Amino acid sequence: MNNEAAIGHAHRDDLGSKMGMWLFLFTELLLFGGMFILYASYRYMYPDNFKVAAMHLDTLIGSVNTILLLTSSLTVALSIAALQRKQTRFSVYLLMFTIVAGGAFLVNKYFEWSTKIHHGIYPKGPEMANLSDGEVIFYGLYYVMTGLHALHVIVGLVFIGFMIVFILRGKQTFDNYQKLENAGLYWHLVDIIWIFLFPLFYLIH
Amino acid sequence: MDHVSYLDYKGKHKGLAGWLLSTDHKRIAILYLVSLIVFFLVAVTFGVLMRLEMLTPGRTIVDPQTYNTLFTLHGVIMIFLFIIPGIPVVFGNFFLPIMLGAKDVAFPRLNLLSWYFYIFGAFLVILSLFVGGGPIDTGWTFYVPYSLRTQSNVTLAVFAAFVIGFSSILTGLNFIVTIHRMRCPGMTWFKMPLFVWGLYSTSWIQLLATPILGITLLLIMMERIFGVGIFDPALGGDPLLYQHLFWIYSHPAVYIMVLPAMGLVSEIIPTFSKKDIFGYGPIAMSSLAIAFIGYLVWGHHMFSTGISDTSRAIFSFLTFIVAIPSGVKIFNWVATMYKASIETRAPFMFVVAFIVIFSIGGLTGLVLGALNTDIHLTDTYFVVAHFHYVMFGGMGLLFFGGLHYWFPKMFAKMYNERAAKWGLLLFVIGFNTLYFPMFIMGYLGMPRRYYDYLPEYKIYHIISTVGSWILVTGILILIINLIRALLKKERYTEADPWGGTTLEWKVATPPSLENFDEIPVVEHGPYYRENLIKPEKSH
Amino acid sequence: MSENTHTQEHPGYGLYIVVWAGLVGLTTITVALAGFNLVGLTVVTALAIAIVKSLLVTNYFMHVKTDSAVFKVFIFVCIAIFLVVIILTFFDLTYRFPLK
Numbered sequence: 001m002n003n004e005a006a007i008g009h010a011h012r013d014d015l016g017s018k019m020g021m022w023l024f025l026f027t028e029l030l031l032f033g034g035m036f037i038l039y040a041s042y043r044y045m046y047p048d049n050f051k052v053a054a055m056h057l058d059t060l061i062g063s064v065n066t067i068l069l070l071t072s073s074l075t076v077a078l079s080i081a082a083l084q085r086k087q088t089r090f091s092v093y094l095l096m097f098t099i100v101a102g103g104a105f106l107v108n109k110y111f112e113w114s115t116k117i118h119h120g121i122y123p124k125g126p127e128m129a130n131l132s133d134g135e136v137i138f139y140g141l142y143y144v145m146t147g148l149h150a151l152h153v154i155v156g157l158v159f160i161g162f163m164i165v166f167i168l169r170g171k172q173t174f175d176n177y178q179k180l181e182n183a184g185l186y187w188h189l190v191d192i193i194w195i196f197l198f199p200l201f202y203l204i205h
Numbered sequence: 206m207d208h209v210s211y212l213d214y215k216g217k218h219k220g221l222a223g224w225l226l227s228t229d230h231k232r233i234a235i236l237y238l239v240s241l242i243v244f245f246l247v248a249v250t251f252g253v254l255m256r257l258e259m260l261t262p263g264r265t266i267v268d269p270q271t272y273n274t275l276f277t278l279h280g281v282i283m284i285f286l287f288i289i290p291g292i293p294v295v296f297g298n299f300f301l302p303i304m305l306g307a308k309d310v311a312f313p314r315l316n317l318l319s320w321y322f323y324i325f326g327a328f329l330v331i332l333s334l335f336v337g338g339g340p341i342d343t344g345w346t347f348y349v350p351y352s353l354r355t356q357s358n359v360t361l362a363v364f365a366a367f368v369i370g371f372s373s374i375l376t377g378l379n380f381i382v383t384i385h386r387m388r389c390p391g392m393t394w395f396k397m398p399l400f401v402w403g404l405y406s407t408s409w410i411q412l413l414a415t416p417i418l419g420i421t422l423l424l425i426m427m428e429r430i431f432g433v434g435i436f437d438p439a440l441g442g443d444p445l446l447y448q449h450l451f452w453i454y455s456h457p458a459v460y461i462m463v464l465p466a467m468g469l470v471s472e473i474i475p476t477f478s479k480k481d482i483f484g485y486g487p488i489a490m491s492s493l494a495i496a497f498i499g500y501l502v503w504g505h506h507m508f509s510t511g512i513s514d515t516s517r518a519i520f521s522f523l524t525f526i527v528a529i530p531s532g533v534k535i536f537n538w539v540a541t542m543y544k545a546s547i548e549t550r551a552p553f554m555f556v557v558a559f560i561v562i563f564s565i566g567g568l569t570g571l572v573l574g575a576l577n578t579d580i581h582l583t584d585t586y587f588v589v590a591h592f593h594y595v596m597f598g599g600m601g602l603l604f605f606g607g608l609h610y611w612f613p614k615m616f617a618k619m620y621n622e623r624a625a626k627w628g629l630l631l632f633v634i635g636f637n638t639l640y641f642p643m644f645i646m647g648y649l650g651m652p653r654r655y656y657d658y659l660p661e662y663k664i665y666h667i668i669s670t671v672g673s674w675i676l677v678t679g680i681l682i683l684i685i686n687l688i689r690a691l692l693k694k695e696r697y698t699e700a701d702p703w704g705g706t707t708l709e710w711k712v713a714t715p716p717s718l719e720n721f722d723e724i725p726v727v728e729h730g731p732y733y734r735e736n737l738i739k740p741e742k743s744h
Numbered sequence: 745m746s747e748n749t750h751t752q753e754h755p756g757y758g759l760y761i762v763v764w765a766g767l768v769g770l771t772t773i774t775v776a777l778a779g780f781n782l783v784g785l786t787v788v789t790a791l792a793i794a795i796v797k798s799l800l801v802t803n804y805f806m807h808v809k810t811d812s813a814v815f816k817v818f819i820f821v822c823i824a825i826f827l828v829v830i831i832l833t834f835f836d837l838t839y840r841f842p843l844k
């Protein structure tokens with residue numbers, strides 16, 4: 001029954017825990033949602049500037065990063081499946097792969113940002129004065145949105161790191177894996193946000 | 206047996222730590238109550254100081270910069286630290302689990318964490334007064350571009366609001382999961398008390414609107430710290446987009462304040478009318494409807510800012526629609542009271558006062574929601590009067606109403622009802638003396654947020670300032686009366702002093718640590734009169 | 745009780761890998777399409793592909809397809825509110841800055 005979970009503190013309520021996680025994901029979604037509203041508005045106001053600015057982003061790095069995140073999402077999903085089948089080692093390896101892929105994503109991001117900064121394109125940077133209003137805003141949004149996203153990647157990686165520890169210590173097992181599932185949900189959300197950021201910043205031609 | 210009351214319970218931690226570290230929803234509610242009252246009184250003091258300044262034209266007690274700081278702090282504290290958390294964090298925390306027949310909220314530790322976020326945010330607000338550029342002077346709306354340029358410490362203050370917002374989100378999240386997952390056997394959705402419906406609708410707004418404010422405030426910080434030009438017109442940004450995002454949150458925030466208050470009214474009316482509520486379903490659904498429509502009307506705060514005519518017409522039209530679900534509630538409340546033998550006890554009188562004052566606030570809101578009149582009245586004292594009628598006379602007053610309704614249950618002490626009624630009377634008289642002249646001043650053109658005024662407004666300002674003194678007297682009587690009750694030696698252990706029918710009146714007074722010895726099984730609707738138990742001593 | 749023991753049949757590795765292949769395929773398509781000049785349709789196609797991709801992720805990786813229906817309702821409400829807000833914002837923008 002639906003209400004059984006109410007009986008007693010000690011009773012574990014996996015569905016409730018998952019619900020809490022989903023609700024939290026909505027807040028993240030709307031946090032980025034606010035920025036997507038700004039992006040849409042400014043792209044509408046400065047269509048040509050946005051095009052010019054987007055040309056200068058490296059589509060290759062963007063694509064590689066997309067594949068990295070998609071694959072890391074896959075391995076999280078697989079790792080839950082592995083745990084359900086009591087293949088604990090395999091599950092841990094898959095999570096480790098996720099961490100590696102997520103780390104690689106961040107490294108790429110680092111190089112991407114530093115090239116831009118090297119060229120003087122950053123808020124208040126020397127190149128910014130030569131750019132049109134729309135381009136300045138484009139880069140402003142670019143830094144804030146990808147920066148905030150990268151922050152979420154880092155948080156997600158920390159979560160997943162904890163999950164590895166939990167699994168190794170037997171705190172997450174084949175019949176008790178809601179924490180792992182929640183960490184997975186978070187990671188997939190980070191992936192989804194990138195799925196939208198990628199075409200919006202790298203693929204305007 | 207674990208029959209010890211939550212007030213007497215001695216856990217791992219003793220004394221103050223037993224409160225500060227407790228994850229019991231009831232103790233957390235008391236933590237919130239104390240903090241809220243403190244902040245409220247601080248902000249009231251600022252309000253009274255402002256009124257004192259306005260007693261005479263020109264400088265009376267403070268200079269313009271201080272006046273700017275006063276109204277900003279007054280607004281920020283009242284909005285973010287008092288009225289938005291308001292009813293949910295105190296009465297929601299205390300009574301939501303009990304009303305659902307549960308032992309606690311879904312995530313008790315998260316609940317305590319929310320309080321710490323709230324206090325940390327408040328601490329940052331205070332800190333922002335003393336570090337960096339000093340106290341903020343932007344108004345509680347932090348409008349760009351001024352908030353990007355001013356030397357005052359906007360960055361920290363905005364971060365404080367962000368942290369408080371996070372606390373609000375966590376509370377909303379906790380309540381939604383609690384309502385979905387912790388209802389006791391038999392407690393179907395349509396057997397929940399209407400206060401719970403109010404909380405449920407509010408929680409969704411907290412959850413889905415606050416992040417928009419969060420990101421907006423973060424962007425202000427980014428602009429100030431790194432110079433990212435997103436709202437800055439000098440860098441091609443559009444300040445109106447800031448206002449859009451700000452009000453996308455802040456209009457629904459009005460409903461964060463009002464929906465739980467309306468839920469509270471729906472509790473108090475059946476209790477004192479000694480009748481089942483009329484129109485349970487419509488009242489419950491209108492809460493959800495208000496929550497949703499509340500997202501569609503934010504533009505009415507921007508009528509005079511230069512947004513497009515088409516959108517002004519749309520927002521004006523949508524604003525009128527909100528009146529419908531509110532009307533549904535009022536109709537059903539009146540129908541419940543119709544031909545009932547009403548007991549005019551103190552909590553009920555708060556509801557009466559609420560309905561009168563809130564109606565004035567609502568009607569003047571329609572004046573402002575109408576495009577043509579708003580253009581004339583915007584940024585005048587008319588607006589100041591309007592939002593005090595709605596927020597203070599509406600939700601603020603009912604906060605005290607709820608306190609008087611549930612006080613005996615929460616603290617196991619009974620207050621002097623006569624004193625409470627006198628305090629309320631002074632409150633209402635003072636309130637109208639303070640704010641009604643503001644409608645007239647505003648109509649005549651007195652702009653808000655100025656420390657000075659033309660002599661022709663003098664008489665209204667004097668009346669208004671005198672009103673603030675009467676109002677404060679009323680508030681003090683109410684609070685002191687409650688404190689005196691708290692200091693009483695003997696406990697009041699009546700389980701159901703008012704003849705209420707919802708579950709909180711069936712548990713012991715004060716509630717035991719786990720609320721219920723045995724999880725109840727519900728068979729009837731919340732206001733079914735046979736639910737009434739014979740008043741009995743529980744200890 | 746049964747809710748906690750996750751008695752539903754567990755999805756197989758194979759399904760996940762197929763979904764992943766689909767996601768990678770869609771990524772290739774969207775990158776490739778960006779090379780063409782689709783006139784006004786660039787944004788639309790890019791967003792359409794992104795939506796399909798995120799549907800794949802939510803339904804399969806995040807198990808929404810097989811999970812309790814309440815999550816579908818939640819997601820719907822969340823998206824609906826976001827869309828309403830963005831549409832209303834554009835009622836201001838499109839009339840304030842009419843397209844030339």
Ligand code: HEM
Pocket residue numbers: 249252253255256276277279280281283284288343344345346589593596597601652653654655673676677
């Ligand atoms: C004794 C109680 C109160 C007094 C005397 C008072 C007085 C005032 C005064 C004089 C102003 C400034 C008007 C101006 O110059 O523009 C003001 C502004 C304001 N008040 Fe109150 N008020 C009181 C209670 C409240 C309460 C309970 C709330 C909220 C629920 C509230 C919310 C606000 C807000 C949001 C503003 C606008 C601040 C701004 O312009 O940024 N006030 N109040």
Ligand SMILES: [Cu+2]
Pocket residue numbers: 455456459502503505506
């Ligand atoms: Cu509004």
